[in-house]
Amino acid sequence: MSAPAEAMGPLGRVVATEKRPSTPHEFHFWTALDAPVGIGTIVRVAATHAVSGQLPVVYGVVTGALAWSDMASPLDDVLGFDGVPGAVAQAPTRRAEIRLYTAAVLRQLPEEPLQPVSLGEVFEATADDVSIALRMDGYLREGARTGIPIGVYRAGGTRAPVWLDADFLVGPEAAHVNLTGISGLATKTSAVEWLMGSLFAHFPQDKGGIAAVCFNVKGPDLLFLDQPGELGDDDRAMYAELGVPAEPFQHVTYFAPYGPKRTALATLRTNEALQDNVQPLSWGLKEVLQFAEVLLNRDDVDAKADALIDFIRERVVEQVMEDRALSRPHTVRSFADLEAWFKDLLKGLEAANQDSWRTHHIATIRKIRNRLGNIALRCAGLVADEGEAADLPWNAFGDRHVYVVDVANLEDDAQDLIFARVISKLREQLERGELGVKQVVVFVDELNRYAAADGPDTYVRRMLLDIAERGRYLGLVLASAQQFRSQVHRRIVGNAATSLYGRMDGEELATPGYQVLAPAIKTRLSTLDKGQLMVRHPHFAQPVFVRFPRPAVMRGRDGIAAFPPVADAGLEEALVRTLRRLDARVSLQWAQDLAALHDEKELLAIRDAALRDRTPDVAAFFAARLRRAAPVRDASAKPKGPRPVRLVPDDDPYGG
Amino acid sequence: MNHSAALAAARRALGAVPGAVAAQAGGAPLDLPRDAGDAPRLDRAPILEGGDDAPRTVPPLRGFLTRAFLDGVQRTDRAGYLGAAVPIVLASCAAVVRVRDGDGRLHTWPQGMVRRDAYYAPRALLSNEAIAALEATGFDVRDTMPDAGRAALHPLSLDRAALDQVRTDRAQLERALADRWTREGDGWLWIDGPLPGDDASRAEHLFGVVKSHRTLYADGDRLEPLFALRAGERSRVFALEAATRVRVASWYLRLRDNVGQGPLYGLVRIEAAITAEAVGTRADQISGLVLAERQPLARPDPRWDVMAYPIRDAEVVLKALL
Numbered sequence: 001m002s003a004p005a006e007a008m009g010p011l012g013r014v015v016a017t018e019k020r021p022s023t024p025h026e027f028h029f030w031t032a033l034d035a036p037v038g039i040g041t042i043v044r045v046a047a048t049h050a051v052s053g054q055l056p057v058v059y060g061v062v063t064g065a066l067a068w069s070d071m072a073s074p075l076d077d078v079l080g081f082d083g084v085p086g087a088v089a090q091a092p093t094r095r096a097e098i099r100l101y102t103a104a105v106l107r108q109l110p111e112e113p114l115q116p117v118s119l120g121e122v123f124e125a126t127a128d129d130v131s132i133a134l135r136m137d138g139y140l141r142e143g144a145r146t147g148i149p150i151g152v153y154r155a156g157g158t159r160a161p162v163w164l165d166a167d168f169l170v171g172p173e174a175a176h177v178n179l180t181g182i183s184g185l186a187t188k189t190s191a192v193e194w195l196m197g198s199l200f201a202h203f204p205q206d207k208g209g210i211a212a213v214c215f216n217v218k219g220p221d222l223l224f225l226d227q228p229g230e231l232g233d234d235d236r237a238m239y240a241e242l243g244v245p246a247e248p249f250q251h252v253t254y255f256a257p258y259g260p261k262r263t264a265l266a267t268l269r270t271n272e273a274l275q276d277n278v279q280p281l282s283w284g285l286k287e288v289l290q291f292a293e294v295l296l297n298r299d300d301v302d303a304k305a306d307a308l309i310d311f312i313r314e315r316v317v318e319q320v321m322e323d324r325a326l327s328r329p330h331t332v333r334s335f336a337d338l339e340a341w342f343k344d345l346l347k348g349l350e351a352a353n354q355d356s357w358r359t360h361h362i363a364t365i366r367k368i369r370n371r372l373g374n375i376a377l378r379c380a381g382l383v384a385d386e387g388e389a390a391d392l393p394w395n396a397f398g399d400r401h402v403y404v405v406d407v408a409n410l411e412d413d414a415q416d417l418i419f420a421r422v423i424s425k426l427r428e429q430l431e432r433g434e435l436g437v438k439q440v441v442v443f444v445d446e447l448n449r450y451a452a453a454d455g456p457d458t459y460v461r462r463m464l465l466d467i468a469e470r471g472r473y474l475g476l477v478l479a480s481a482q483q484f485r486s487q488v489h490r491r492i493v494g495n496a497a498t499s500l501y502g503r504m505d506g507e508e509l510a511t512p513g514y515q516v517l518a519p520a521i522k523t524r525l526s527t528l529d530k531g532q533l534m535v536r537h538p539h540f541a542q543p544v545f546v547r548f549p550r551p552a553v554m555r556g557r558d559g560i561a562a563f564p565p566v567a568d569a570g571l572e573e574a575l576v577r578t579l580r581r582l583d584a585r586v587s588l589q590w591a592q593d594l595a596a597l598h599d600e601k602e603l604l605a606i607r608d609a610a611l612r613d614r615t616p617d618v619a620a621f622f623a624a625r626l627r628r629a630a631p632v633r634d635a636s637a638k639p640k641g642p643r644p645v646r647l648v649p650d651d652d653p654y655g656g
Numbered sequence: 657m658n659h660s661a662a663l664a665a666a667r668r669a670l671g672a673v674p675g676a677v678a679a680q681a682g683g684a685p686l687d688l689p690r691d692a693g694d695a696p697r698l699d700r701a702p703i704l705e706g707g708d709d710a711p712r713t714v715p716p717l718r719g720f721l722t723r724a725f726l727d728g729v730q731r732t733d734r735a736g737y738l739g740a741a742v743p744i745v746l747a748s749c750a751a752v753v754r755v756r757d758g759d760g761r762l763h764t765w766p767q768g769m770v771r772r773d774a775y776y777a778p779r780a781l782l783s784n785e786a787i788a789a790l791e792a793t794g795f796d797v798r799d800t801m802p803d804a805g806r807a808a809l810h811p812l813s814l815d816r817a818a819l820d821q822v823r824t825d826r827a828q829l830e831r832a833l834a835d836r837w838t839r840e841g842d843g844w845l846w847i848d849g850p851l852p853g854d855d856a857s858r859a860e861h862l863f864g865v866v867k868s869h870r871t872l873y874a875d876g877d878r879l880e881p882l883f884a885l886r887a888g889e890r891s892r893v894f895a896l897e898a899a900t901r902v903r904v905a906s907w908y909l910r911l912r913d914n915v916g917q918g919p920l921y922g923l924v925r926i927e928a929a930i931t932a933e934a935v936g937t938r939a940d941q942i943s944g945l946v947l948a949e950r951q952p953l954a955r956p957d958p959r960w961d962v963m964a965y966p967i968r969d970a971e972v973v974l975k976a977l978l
Contacts, residue, residue, distance in 0.1 A: 070972065072956035080953035091951040092721045093965050094760040096972070 008157070010121035011035045012101070014045055025105045027060060027117035030098055036156030037062060037101055039524045040534075040545035042125040042133055047118045054110055058117045059125065059133030060103030061542045063518040069095040104518075104542045106133040127160035135539040139165040148202045149242035150195065150500075150535055151546030161242055162546045164498060166203055168538045170210070170439050174497030175472035178447075178488075179481040181502025185530050188481040189221050191500055192443055193551035195479070199441065200400045201244045208438030208475075209399030213392075213422065216406040217415075217445050223269040224559030225402055226252040226277065228552065235549035248553040249402050255281040255392060256406040257382035257414065262604050263574035266381055266409040271563035275581055281382065281405065282390040282608060285334050287421065288375060288383050289313050294420045294459040295375050295413050308360045308368050316341065325349055325357055335376045335383065342369040379414040384605070390612050394425060397436035419450070419460045423467065423476075430474040439475040442467065447482035451489045461489060468495040486511040501525055501534040501543075517543070571595050575607055582610060583618040590619065598626055657794075659731045659748040659978045662773055665793045666746045670736040673789045676744075679734040686732045686745065686815060698875040704905055704935045705893035709881040712890050712936070714909070717944035723843025724755045724765060727970035728830040730822050731978045735775065738782055741811050744790070745776040745800075745818040748978045749826040751833050753845070754970045762969050767836055770829045771977065774798045776818035781809075798825070827852055834862060844945060848967045851927045857902035863942045864927040867962040869920050873906065883919040885910035890943045893935045896927065905930045909943050911950055912961050922961045 012031035016022040027045065031037050045058040071077055081087040108114060109132070123129075130153055131137050139146045140163060147163030168174040177195065181187045196212050203210050216222040228248050231239075239246035256267035258280060264270060269278055288295075292309050312332075315321070321330045321341065325348035330341045345357065346365065355362050376383050392403055405422060407415045423442065429435035444450060444464065451461045467478045468491060480496070482488050486508060493499070504525040508514075514522060521543065525534055531550065534543045554562065568574070575591040594603055606625045615621040657665070667678035728751035735746040753768030775790050778801040782790075790797050800817040831853035837845045838859040851857045851864040873894055874882045882891055891908040904927050912922030928942055949964035957968050 070969075071952075076953050076955040080951045080955075087951070092760060092948055093756060093762060093952065093969075095952055095965070096762070096969060 008124065011037060011124050011156075012043070012122035014117060014119045014122060015100070016116075016119060022117040024108070024114045024116055026102060027058070027105070028100055028102050029122045030100050031122070033097060033099055035099065036124065037065075037099070038155070039063065039065060039520045041155040042106065042130055042153065042158075042544075043103060044123045044125050044129045044133070045117060045120045046123065047120045049118055051113065051115065052110070056115070056118065057109045059106040059108075059129060060117075061106055061133075061544065062101050063104045063542070064102035064520045066100045066102075067097060069097045071095060102518075106541045107135060124156045124158055125160075126158060130158065130160035130162070134162065134544060136163050138539070139163070139167070146204060148195075149198050149244065151533060151548035152238055152241060153544060153546050159241075162535065162544060164535075164537050165539055166199075166207070168497050169199070170203065170207075170441070170477050171472035171475060174538055176468060176478045176480070176496040177498040177500065178485070178493050178496035179479075179500045179502070180485040180504065180508075181481075181483070182505050183483050185503055187502030187528075187530060187533070188445065189556075190531070190551050191502065191533060191548060192479055192481065193222075193225065193553055194548050196402065196441065196443075197249065197552060198242065198244050200249070203439075209397070209436065210439040210441065211397045211399065211437045212402045212441040212443065213426065214402060214404045214443040215419065215445070216404055216408050218408050220268045220556035220560050221408075221445070222404050222443075223254065223267065223406065223556060224554035224563070225249045225404065227554035227559060227562070229550065229554045229558070231550055231552060238547070238549040239552070246549075246552045251398055251401040252277060252404060253393075253401070254278045254404045254406060257281045257379075257410060257418075259409075259568060260380040261568065262381060263571055264568035264577075267406040268408075268560060268565045269406070269563075270565040272566065272577060274563055275577070280390045280608065280611065281392075281418070282384045283382060283421070284384050284389045285332065285338055286317055287389050287391070288379070288417065289317060289372075291417055291420045291424070291459075292372065292375070294416050295378065296371055304361065304364045305368055305371075308364055309372075311358070311360070312338070312368075323348075325352065325354070335373070339369075339373060342373075378411065379417060382410065382414045382417065384608065390608060392422065392425070393436075394429060395434050395436060397440070399437055401437075416458065416460050419444075420463055423463045427466070427471075427474060427476055430476055439477060441477045441479050443479040443481075445481045447480045447488045447492065448484050451480075451492050453487050453489050464492055465489065468492045484508050486513050497538050499536040501528075501536075502532070503528040571600050571603065575603065578607060579610060579618045582614060583616060586618050594622065594626075602626070657773075659733070659746075659773070662748065662793070662795070663733050663735060663746050666735040666744075666775070666790065666795075669789050669793045670744065673738075673783075673786045675783070676736055676738050676786055678736040686734060686819060696870050696872075698872050698879070700875050700878075701873040701894040701896060701906070703892055704895050704930070705907075705939070706936070707892065709878050709892055711881060711885050712892070712940070714888050714890055714943040714947055715940055717948050720843060721756070721948055722846045722945045722966075724753050724768075724837065724841060725762075725846045725848070725964070725966040725970055726751065726753045726768075726830060726833055726837070727848040727967050727974065728752075728826050729971060729974040729978065730826045732776075732819065732822055738777070738786060741809070741814075742778060742781045743811065743814050743818065744782075745815070745822070746773070746795070747776055747818075747822040747825075748773045749822060749829055750974045750977055751826070751829040752970050752974055753833050753837060753841070754966055754973065756966065762966055764973065765837075765841070767840060768833060769977075770833060772825055772829060774825070776800045776821050778814065778817070831856065834859075838862065846945070846949075846964065846966070848970070851904055851929070854902045857904050857927075858929050860929060860931050862929065863945070865946060865964070865967075866925040866927065867959055869923065869925065873925070874908075882908055885923070887911065887913045887922065888947060890939060893939045895930070903930060904928060905935050905939065907939050907943075909946055911947065917961075924962050
């Protein structure tokens with residue numbers, strides 16, 4: 001905390017000239033050369049003339065800085081020192097200089113009448129001044145606190161917490177937060193992790209539960225949120241100052257689809273020490289078919305095809321389907337069942353020489369068979385050809401719980417499908433009040449890719465737009481991030497009530513979206529350190545610069561070093577690794593015996609079921625589901641009788 | 657109150673005085689150089705330093721730099737006229753001592769700022785009512801009745817008399833500050849112009865630097881060596897004597913080479929008290945102090961070839977004040 005500004009004396013004086021007048025939104029002031037003022041410093045002006053019996057107080061943030069000397073031309077200096085820069089040190093007198101700052105008005109008290117800023121002394125803002133200047137006093141009142149700390153404002157001797165208003169961050173007044181910053185500094189990920197921790201610590205209990213769903217779209221970024229990270233003394237001091245526990249998230253569950261072979265999950269969080277809260281994400285026919293349009297090429301699938309997909313969804317899946325064209329009744333529960341149904345239907349139609357079935361042309365049926373059949377291939381690992389879904393805990397989301405969905409190692413189609421389905425389900429369940437929490441923050445990075453301004457109108461982009469525009473009414477909050485804000489769909493970033501900016505690229509800052517920022521603010525943005533952000537929030541009349549602590553969670557690359565991923569070593573080891581946490585008796589020998597006897601696909605399907613049901617007796621679970629098979633033979637035993645003679649072609653030059 | 661505000665107040669006050677007319681803004685300037693109307697002249701002064709008239713190269717400066725700089729300014733305007741031809745002049749005079757700190761930055765010496773605002777008019781020609789109205793604005797009315805009395809009531813003579821009195825008052829302010837520095841200051845004081853008054857002319861650590869040369873203290877065969885001075889060279893020390901002032905030592909110093917610039921370019925004349933120290937040694941020391949102030953340049957002042965930056969700084973301070 002800082003000493004009262006008056007005790008330290010003024011650090012400047014407002015000046016207003018005909019060429020540089022004060023306005024209700026801007027003023028200028030000069031300071032001593034050593035005054036602790038810079039771009040982003042918040043100041044208070046004490047006016048000297050009362051208006052309506054009250055001395056106005058004006059709060060401003062420095063947005064521009066000028067300095068000049070009494071030199072008329074740079075040539076004067078060159079001439080003065082005969083062109084020898086070193087001679088400057090011998091000059092006995094230093095030229096007169098001025099530091100002139102421009103400040104944008106944050107708030108005027110009284111707010112009416114709104115007048116130009118009058119001449120007066122300028123003081124460094126105290127912590128209380130910062131609170132008033134940013135209108136935080138309105139939502140930090142006892143009994144009605146909705147403040148969420150975003151960081152600490154630091155300038156000169158002042159150190160003041162900066163709070164966002166939960167009503168404008170999560171809703172219902174406004175919602176959504178967007179982060180922009182260049183890649184490589186980890187600012188975006190760190191800021192999101194910090195903000196989530198802050199939100200979980202300070203979100204008012206009376207507003208209902210809140211959870212987060214984070215899509216991990218690259219590397220190991222979000223895979224160690226439950227592990228402690230390295231913090232410095234300054235970080236810990238900031239955590240204490242802002243009332244946020246300096247500890248990792250207490251409740252995190254990770255979801256990842258399987259790899260193409262379905263033996264191991266497609267994630268970098270595969271270290272055995274961290275498997276307790278890692279779960280497979282695997283969807284069956286029913287789940288995928290709801291979002292088939294995500295995966296189908298719109299140019300390829302017309303209205304007729306849509307009609308057939310709807311028919312299958314409504315009348316075929318999970319129903320007993322009987323028809324004259326079919327050789328037998330079908331109950332379609334999996335992609336394998338669906339393929340069998342298609343095969344049977346087409347065979348029946350060909351046999352009857354029919355070119356349509358229930359108004360669907362045979363060519364349409366063939367096309368949809370082909371497209372749907374491909375889904376299982378294109379999203380192998382996510383889509384279970386057989387078996388049931390392993391999914392997020394719908395209807396049972398936990399308060400202050402983070403659900404990380406790792407899509408970093410998936411093909412685009414699979415990523416799209418996951419985004420679409422998870423977001424749709426969240427929206428659907430929040431709308432019905434069935435999710436288990438009232439608010440969910442959805443974090444999506446790389447918005448340049450998923451919601452590009454000039455990109456194709458994809459299903460995912462439409463979903464993101466939908467959250468941005470209507471999510472706050474449902475409690476669905478979008479926390480999005482990207483490198484180039486200018487290249488993201490305008491309605492998505494435009495609907496984000498809170499915008500955070502890390503270090504920015506100069507080229508990006510030159511785009512029209514940043515014209516509202518003063519040149520000096522842009523310069524500061526392009527030189528921000530790690531841990532610094534510029535914050536725009538509905539209550540703040542001007543952007544404010546803050547520092548935030550390093551997140552209290554392990555960084556992705558540190559996590560990979562501490563918990564190296566294990567390689568996918570095949571079926572037997574996969575069975576042991578995944579099932580041993582259910583039942584410690586599971587052994588490699590048992591897995592090898594099963595692998596020798598049974599079909600891999602079948603074993604993996606039973607493993608998925610065992611994980612889903614969390615069975616305590618794995619061997620019994622498998623035994624109950626496995627079909628009868630031949631008894632295990634000793635693979636090392638030599639066959640009885642003579643070995644067959646290997647035939648070698650006569651012309652084989654290497655034979656013999 | 658700055659000079660412009662004072663002038664506006666004076667013009668308003670004159671509007672209420674019977675027979676007085678407030679002057680319109682603009683008009684011919686009052687302030688002209690003191691010697692603007694004087695003819696240039698050569699004067700022979702007695703030599704104080706031994707040797708011949710050959711230029712003396714100033715040795716490198718050793719020891720302290722000049723600590724403080726004194727300058728004064730004035731601003732005069734016609735506030736109005738009484739009747740048709742008696743000018744009432746409002747003048748503001750000020751002087752300042754600027755002290756240089758260890759970081760090379762200049763600050764006003766706490767005791768080093770004086771200012772005087774007054775009306776200048778021939779009191780005998782003003783009515784009591786007019787004098788009362790003028791004094792009601794807060795400033796004295798200084799008498800500028802020419803010595804020749806009513807016989808010299810030419811309007812230009814009245815202007816000249818007012819200006820002379822203003823200059824006298826300004827010099828008085830400068831002298832007061834120089835005397836104060838002599839008593840309370842610490843270190844060398846550079847005075848812009850001749851040494852003001854007797855105390856300053858006897859003080860060991862004061863010197864005056866004169867930039868204009870309407871009177872040159874050299875003639876005949878001493879002129880050529882003077883004009884031949886090169887940067888960093890000084891002339892022989894001579895004495896300035898007058899019935900009205902204390903005898904002081906003086907010499908010329910070339911600050912900057914004048915090739916292609918004329919004989920007076922970069923040339924200053926220095927005045928200093930005659931002390932027990934050898935005049936040549938003292939002249940070398942003070943010349944070294946003056947040469948050390950050649951940087952930074954005093955541009956954009958047109959007299960930058962002979963003006964020190966701290967003196968320009970003092971002028972800027974004073975003009976801002978007035």
